[in-house]
Amino acid sequence: MKVLKFGGTSVGSPERIRGVVELISDEQPKIVVLSAMSGTTNTLVEISNCLYRNEKQEALHIIQNLEENYYTVISDLFKTEEYTQKSKQFIQTTFTYLRSFINNIFYPLQEKAILAQGEIMSTTLMHYHLEECGIENTLLSTLEYMRIDKDCEPDYFYIQQNLQRELAKPNVKKIIITQGFICRNAYGEIDNLKRGGSDYSAALVGAAIKAEEIQIWTDIDGFHNNDPRVVENTKAIRHLSFDEAAELAYFGAKILHPSSIQPAKKENIPVRLKNTLCPQDEGTLITEDSPIQNIKAVAAKSDITMINIKSTNMLLAHGFLRKVFEIFESWKTPIDMIATSEVAVSLTIDCIKNLDNIVLDLEKYGIINIYRNMAIVCVVGDFTTDKNGVSAQVLAALSEVPLHMISYGGSEHNISVLVKDEDKKKAMIDLSCKLLS
Numbered sequence: 001m002k003v004l005k006f007g008g009t010s011v012g013s014p015e016r017i018r019g020v021v022e023l024i025s026d027e028q029p030k031i032v033v034l035s036a037m038s039g040t041t042n043t044l045v046e047i048s049n050c051l052y053r054n055e056k057q058e059a060l061h062i063i064q065n066l067e068e069n070y071y072t073v074i075s076d077l078f079k080t081e082e083y084t085q086k087s088k089q090f091i092q093t094t095f096t097y098l099r100s101f102i103n104n105i106f107y108p109l110q111e112k113a114i115l116a117q118g119e120i121m122s123t124t125l126m127h128y129h130l131e132e133c134g135i136e137n138t139l140l141s142t143l144e145y146m147r148i149d150k151d152c153e154p155d156y157f158y159i160q161q162n163l164q165r166e167l168a169k170p171n172v173k174k175i176i177i178t179q180g181f182i183c184r185n186a187y188g189e190i191d192n193l194k195r196g197g198s199d200y201s202a203a204l205v206g207a208a209i210k211a212e213e214i215q216i217w218t219d220i221d222g223f224h225n226n227d228p229r230v231v232e233n234t235k236a237i238r239h240l241s242f243d244e245a246a247e248l249a250y251f252g253a254k255i256l257h258p259s260s261i262q263p264a265k266k267e268n269i270p271v272r273l274k275n276t277l278c279p280q281d282e283g284t285l286i287t288e289d290s291p292i293q294n295i296k297a298v299a300a301k302s303d304i305t306m307i308n309i310k311s312t313n314m315l316l317a318h319g320f321l322r323k324v325f326e327i328f329e330s331w332k333t334p335i336d337m338i339a340t341s342e343v344a345v346s347l348t349i350d351c352i353k354n355l356d357n358i359v360l361d362l363e364k365y366g367i368i369n370i371y372r373n374m375a376i377v378c379v380v381g382d383f384t385t386d387k388n389g390v391s392a393q394v395l396a397a398l399s400e401v402p403l404h405m406i407s408y409g410g411s412e413h414n415i416s417v418l419v420k421d422e423d424k425k426k427a428m429i430d431l432s433c434k435l436l437s
C-alpha cells in the first residue's frame with residue numbers, strides 16, 4: 001500500500017482538487033493524507049491571534065471571509081444538489097463552531113482545536129467530491145490513531161495499533177482519506193505536529209503500515225539544490241539519501257517538515273517527492289543510499305540565537321560540557337550547532353522560549369553573551385574523509401561572508417556555518433554560484 005500526501009496548494013482550489021482526484025482514483029489501495037487548502041491554516045492562526053487579543057469584531061470579520069471562500073469552492077466543486085447541500089451544511093457547522101469561541105475566554109488548547117479545522121474541511125470536501133464522482137472512499141479521522149506523547153514525540157506503538165485497527169474494520173474502502181497535521185496529545189486533547197506537519201503525518205502513517213512508498217505531492221518538481229525562493233536557477237535533485245534529506249529538511253528546506261524523514265528511515269520506506277502541477281516529472285527519490293556527489297545542496301534556517309559562554313577559569317575542565325548540556329536539556333531546548341575552545345563555548349538554538357532561564361543557569365559558569373538574528377547555512381554532500389578538499393571549497397566560496405561558527409565532522413554529509421541573518425542570502429547565492437552551477 002502507498003501513502004500519498006497532498007500539500008496546501010495541491011488542494012488549494014476546485015481545479016487542484018480535481019487534479020488530485022485524477023492522481024488517486026486508480027484501483028490501487030492507498031492512504032491519502034491531505035493538508036488544509038492553502039491559506040486556511042494561516043487564516044485560522046490569525047483568527048486565534050484576534051481571539052487572544054480579544055478583538056472580537058476583527059475575528060468575526062476574518063471568519064466571515066473564510067466561510068464565504070469555502071462556499072465559493074463548494075459551488076464550483078460540486079455538481080449535484082445533494083452534495084452541494086451536504087457540503088454547505090458541513091461548512092456551516094464548522095464555522096458555527098469557530099464563532100462559538102468569540103464570547104468565551106480564550107486559552108491555548110482552543111487554538112489547537114481551531115487550527116485543526118483546516119484539514120478537517122479539506123478532507124471532508126474531498127470525501128464528498130469523490131463520492132459524488134462515484135469513487136468509493138473512506139474518510140478516516142486522524143484523531144482515531146495519531147498521537148504524540150508527553151514530550152510531543154510520536155507515540156509509534158499507539159499509532160500503529162490504532163491505525164491498523166481502523167484499517168481492519170469492515171467496509172473500509174481501497175481509497176482512505178485522512179488528515180495531515182492534526183493529532184491528539186498524551187492527554188487526549190486535539191494537538192498538532194507543528195506547521196508543515198502533514199509531511200510528518202504521511203511519514204508516520206507510512207511507517208505504521210510499513211507502506212511500499214510515501215509520496216509527498218507538492219507544487220515543485222522535487223527537492224532543489226538550493227531554496228528556490230531565495231536563489232535563482234536552482235535545480236531538482238533526482239536522488240537523495242535519508243540522511244542527506246533529513247539534514248536539509250532540519251536545516252530549513254521548507255519542502256519537507258524537519259522530522260518527516262525519520263519515520264521513513266526507521267522502516268526503510270522510499271520517499272518520493274512529486275509535482276501535482278506536472279505529475280509526469282520524475283521528482284526526487286529519497287532512499288537509504290544515493291549516488292555520491294561532492295556537494296549536493298544548500299539549505300538555510302533563520303531566527304537562530306547564538307549563546308557564548310566565556311570563562312577565565314579552565315572552562316573545558318572535566319564535566320563542564322555535561323553541566324552545560326544538562327541546562328539545555330532541563331529547559332527542553334535542543335542545541336543545533338556547537339563550537340568549543342579552551343576558554344569559551346558557543347552554541348546555537350532556534351527555540352528561545354526558555355532563553356532567560358537558560359541564561360540564568362549558565363551564568364553560574366561564566367560570562368554569557370547572546371547574539372540574535374543569526375542563520376545557519378547548511379551544505380549537504382559527501383564529506384567522507386574530505387578526500388577532494390570539499391570543506392576548503394565551501395569555505396572559499398564563503399570568503400566574502402563573515403562566519404561566526406563552523407561545524408564540520410558531526411556527520412559525513414553536512415558542513416554548517418553560522419552567519420548573520422542579513423548575510424544569509426549572499427551565503428546561499430555564493431554557494432550556488434561557486435559550487436552548484
Ligand code: ADP
Pocket residue numbers: 006007008009010035196217218219220222223224225226227228229252253254255256
Ligand atoms: P506543501 O504546501 O505542498 O506542503 P510547501 O510550501 O510546504 O508545500 O513546500 C514546497 C515549497 O518549498 C516550494 O514551493 C518551495 O518554494 C519551497 N522550498 C524551499 N526549499 C526548497 C528546496 N530545497 N527544494 C524545493 N522546494 C523548496
Ligand code: ASP
Pocket residue numbers: 007008035036041042118180181194195196197198199
Ligand atoms: N496546514 C498545516 C500548515 O499550514 C500543515 C501542512 O500544511 O502541512 O502548517
Ligand code: MG
Pocket residue numbers: 007196199254255256257
Ligand atoms: Mg509543506
